[in-house]
Amino acid sequence: SESRKGVGGGSNHFRGRVCCSTMYCIWFGHLYSLLKWTLKKFSSDSEVSFHVANLDDLHQKHIRWLRTLPRVKPFYAVKCNSTPAVIRMLSTLGTGFDCASKGEIELVLSLGVTPEKIIFAHTTKPQSHIKYASTRGISACHTRAKLVLRIAVDDSKSATRLSQKFGTKPSVVKKLLERCKELDLEVIGVSFHVGSGCTDSLAYRQAIEDARHVFDTVLLGFQMRLLDIGGGFPGKEGFQIQFDEFSKVINEALDEFFPADSGVQVIAEPGRYYVDSAFTLAVNVFAKKVVMDDNDRVMMYYISDGVFGSLNCLIYDPAHTNVAPYLHRVVESGEKRYRSIIWGPTCDSLDRVTATYWMPEVQVGDWLLIDNMGAYTVCCSSDFNCFYKAHVYPVLSAQTWNMFNLS
Ligand code: PLP
Secondary structure, eight states: OOOOOOTTOOOOOOOSEEEEOSSOEEEESSOOOHHHHHHHHHHTTOOOOEEEEEHHHHHHHHHHHHHHOTTEEEEEEGGGOOOHHHHHHHHHHTOEEEEOSHHHHHHHHHTTOOGGGEEEOOSSOOHHHHHHHHHTTOOSSSTTOEEEEEBOOOOTTEEEOOTTTSOBOHHHHHHHHHHHHHTTOEEEEEEOOOOEEEOOHHHHHHHHHHHHHHHHHOOSSOOOOEEEOOOOOOOSTTTHHHHHHHHHHHHHHHHHHSOGGGOOEEEEOOSHHHHGGGEEEEEEEEEEEEEEETTEEEEEEEESOOTTTGGGHHHHOTTOOOOOOEESSOOOTTOOEEEEEEEOSSSOTTOEEEEEEEEEOOOTTOEEEEOOOOSSSGGGOOOGGGOOOOEEEEEEEHHHHHHTTOO
16 A cells, blocks of 8 residues: 655555545545545645545544443543534444533534433533523533532643643532532532543543542432543544553553442543544645755745644644644655744744744645644634635545445
8 A cells, every 4th residue: 555655754645536425525445645636636726725534533543442441431522623524423433422512512413413412511601501501402501400520630741731720629529519419409420631632541540539539428319320531532643552551541440449330321521532633734835935044044934724723733732732744745765854944824923833844845836734633723723814714625435434324
């Protein structure tokens, strides 16, 4: 199979025959450069950047989840990437959905997801959103709602810490549960989030043990039956080793603190895990300047996406503070590389994609590719300066198409 890559990596190369339906592109046969094909098809008369969303990758991730964390039912965190094709694919695969707002609930319902597949798990909710959820039969947070107590846990080993903003400290748990009792509210479980971009499997173990303490504290007649272990799982290419390690620790902690016969249902809210590696971004080089630094040529490129668009992750996502663009052509090993400063398209000098990056010279009109662009990218993108947001082109294999009867 073809796996010749441009500089800096890249693995989304496919071999096959491709056809397009209105919603998806489907490819047939072996790996072929689908990305190349997509580039040719969608880039010929435009410089607008675009993502290729490989839905087969979601399928592979889901299979791995089911195999590795069999006791934990995933509710995909919609905030991470709410592209309709992603939601549809995950719905077909059978995940649930973790929604954080009325808008996210409306979106997943409009794509055919049924209310019992939705948890409304954001810790703070505007009243109007709670009322809306109640009218749609989502039984979280209204008078007949089933409540889950979010606890603050050690998130010090995560890129994005969440327990500073959300979660109850152990000292307050009892008081809070007593108040719920007074208000006749039904508390059914405990949730936590170890922080997004977690790097330490032991954070999950400690948090599961903390949750056990809360279950043990509840002597108030609540029927505690749900544990929600949140998100934080890795999803970039090469995620497997870390994910397997996390899963081993989680499975052991669950067996110790919440054994299968405890009757406690375990769920999670993975976001990054499902989508990170599925998206590849293609950006167009639309302007170029060569500057001299001492006697060295330094290349400055201006590309069609930047930190106000899909690459906002460079600013907002501490788990994604650098990217490695690579060329959309084979790079010979001896080819000279230049220090390259890559700028986004807007008039703001904050809009810088790389400061010191070594790559072969490219020309105006060339395309660069960036892998692992599925998590917290398109969802936070703006059209500052009225530059177009990147399009998303979902693709999937004929095999997957046929397997799920997706016509
Ligand atoms: N659940 C909640 C409540 C979150 O706040 C987040 C992310 O911020 C997630 C799930 C998804 O986390 P991740 O993308 O790290 O899996």
